[in-house]
Amino acid sequence: MGMFDSLYVNCPNCGNELEFQSKSGVCFLYSYKKNNLPTEVAMGMDGNIVKCDFCNTNFKLECKIPEVVKIKLIKTNKKEDYRGNYNPDSLKNKKENKRLRKMFGLK
Numbered sequence: 001m002g003m004f005d006s007l008y009v010n011c012p013n014c015g016n017e018l019e020f021q022s023k024s025g026v027c028f029l030y031s032y033k034k035n036n037l038p039t040e041v042a043m044g045m046d047g048n049i050v051k052c053d054f055c056n057t058n059f060k061l062e063c064k065i066p067e068v069v070k071i072k073l074i075k076t077n078k079k080e081d082y083r084g085n086y087n088p089d090s091l092k093n094k095k096e097n098k099r100l101r102k103m104f105g106l107k
Helices: 040-047 091-103
Strands: 005-010 017-022 049-051 059-065 070-075
Touching: 005 040, 017 040, 017 049, 040 059
Parallel strands: none
Antiparallel strands: 005 017, 049 059, 059 070
């Protein structure tokens, strides 16, 4: 069984608790709220989609990562997305890799 860290936020529609998981960071089954989410864990959750079990609405997690992580939930018609391992060299992830490198000032 793989280990991960979790972010818990309330659904904007019904208030149900939503869980987003990340394999980035230390992965010791830590639980976070949006006010204490570490940057490295947020990077692994950015773009993840979960479905609220109570109101059946899908939400995409958008992480803005300056010095303090800012979390935003966006309604989406896409289904749940469990990303697995992030490979920055795959063609699918080139655009995301470019965005992350720009965000952190890397070449």
